[in-house]
Amino acid sequence: MSSTESTRHPRRPWALPSAVAQEFDPSRVGRGPRRTVRDWFADFTCFGAAVLLGMMGADAISSNPHVSQDLADFDQVVGAFACAAVWLRRRWPVGLAIAMVPVGLASDTAGGAAAVALFTLAVHRPFRYVAWIGAASIAVIPFAYRLRPDADASYGVSIVFGVLVSLTVIGWGMFVRSRRQLLLSLHDRALRAENEAALRAEQAQRLAREEIAREMHDVLAHRLTLLSVHAGALEFRPDAPRPEIVRAAGVIRESAHEALQDLRQVIGVLRGGDTETPGRPQPTLAALDALVSECREAGMKVVLDSRVPDPGAVPAALGRTAYRIAQEALTNARKHAPGAEVAVTVTGAPGEGLKLTVRNPAPPGDVPRVPGSGQGLIGLTERASLAGGRLGHHALPGGGFHLEAWLPWAS
Template sequence: MPDSVTASVPVRRSPRDWTVDTAFFLLAVAYGVLTAKGRGQADLGLGVNWWYVEQLAGVFGCVLLWLRRRKPVEVAFVLIGLSVLFEMVAGAMLVALFSVAVHRSPRTTAVVYTASLLPVVSDVFIRPDAALPALHFFLFGTIVQAGAVGWGLFIHHRRKLLVQVAAEAALRAEQVQLRAREEVAREMHDVLGHRLSLLALHAGALEYRPDAPSADVARAAGVIRESAHQALQDLRQVLGVLRAPAGELPQPTLADVHRLVAESCAAGMRVRLLKEVPEAAPDLVGRTAYRVVQEALTNVRKHAPGASARVEVTGKAGEGLRVEVANAADGGRPTGQAAGDAAGQGLAGLAERVALAGGRLEYGPAADGGWEVTAALPWPREA
């Protein structure tokens, strides 16, 4: 019951609504007075002059306009019926037609407009104008009512367009937010995956050699502590994208590949780096190449412990940049299918990153039973 009572309460008019409704009310009154004709010529036979009845109908029709926002179609049909007999309701009927066109579908508007032609026909046959031919009078009434409906349809479609534009803007904002979240997730995977794999490697060494000399244990514990601290620092930088533009965040470059390889070697990996790039690569190309090497070395540590790795970065402007990371099958177990299954999500994300840079990523088993990751990145000469 409370819901039904609440639903019956009309929506409060805003100051703008009051202004518009008052203006339409006054226009309806003025139009009805100016277009009325032949008043006082007929008597109802009850001692009441038709002119007074016409005035009462005009007042009733104009007052009825205050309900047009709640029931535009019903108000329009009532005013159409009154307009057949009373000319002073014509102005109110035009306002009602306009309201139907604004607030209802074009199909409903067409039905109401067709019904609104009845008063025009009645004026031609019941109250003909001696100064104006019947056809001209019919065309005039039809055009005036069509103008009111056309204006309402224009506003109706304009509002729909604005709603559609707002919806598209909201969708674009949601897509931008989604892309930002995907970028943050990708950065977190790349950064934390690299750091945590170093932690797992050193922790595994301590677990495997509990009787190791105290100096080795202390050194491994120090590396774990430093790697954990660096992982937290990297995480803060990545999450900073939620508060600052991406351009303000520190981003890795191609020159940082040396540091990446050095960290892997310090963790006990055997990594050989061949880097032949005669000049500094563009930011996007260098950053993407760094992420390729980072993800590939992380997968080697996770899925081929003890395997040696080879990192090659070659290229120059105008020819493109080629990044190749491969490991031989000399670790604890082969890396081919196992690495492909376990690291599929990381490699899939890496392929998306490379594609965004305009490049191509390929990965799969090598001829010697190891695993290869190869990225070809564009490097325009003008860059």
């Protein structure tokens, strides 16, 4: 079960009010709330309180010298029906509270049921209902004590006591309603925070996978292009001198070995689920000389003009980006302009930025067809943009190609 589902479905829904538990159970939306164990306990408690207060009221009305016996019997009958009506408080809280206003006026025994109805109204309905019905309940208190004066207290004291009890019941009910709304608000906030955290984690994972895919493309494209170019040369020149065939076969073997090593490293990172797993040292600008030497050994004509005094002092992230751009540019030149001399120029300083230019003329002869995805330059542009720089490229007159990248270098 996902974390969102566990938030939606708590482990103890029976301990929540039905109005709150329904929010955790989307299957109940649009239908009547199903009573939980807590609801049944609350209903029995309210019924018991109404009966207990009704018995106290019945005892008081029976011993009240101002009330006749027939009126006392009528009072108790009305109170009994009012207590039974408490079970309807969840289904019709407004109707029950309205009905209890005249019932409370006519019967002291129904006082407990009237208090429960008023409390339920304050819990389950907005304040506008509580204000009108509560005001009506308080307004009839003087008339109730005028019809049935209290035997032990004066008329004024009785009115003040009745008003305080009604206000206490209303305030308690509004407090319970506010607490429930607070719980729902906190639940929604927690759910939103959890969803946002899940989205951030998913986005971070997606960005990490894109970074791994980009690295895989940059590394494997360079190796596999060597394989394709030299295999194509052997196919076009089966009568080549033996030393050239041996050198091409050695390049193919070495490139295949390096490609397998890089592929194993990337797969190990993916299986481990940690994009920061250390493997081979990531190349920086200081490794550009080795890259050019490798291309020369593979038969390319590459001229490197590095005007950076200390390539090792270039920040690692900046140097790695520049290295990958140069690697992809040399790979494209090897595929699309074999035999042409490629000029690589690197200039820059802290505060000025790092500028990388790769330029090649048209190939001197026929170009073997090498399959490609066409995503290399798009990936380079995106890589430069993510580093805060820019990359541009265009074809030269006569069939050549020019690529230029600028990357920020903080001082």
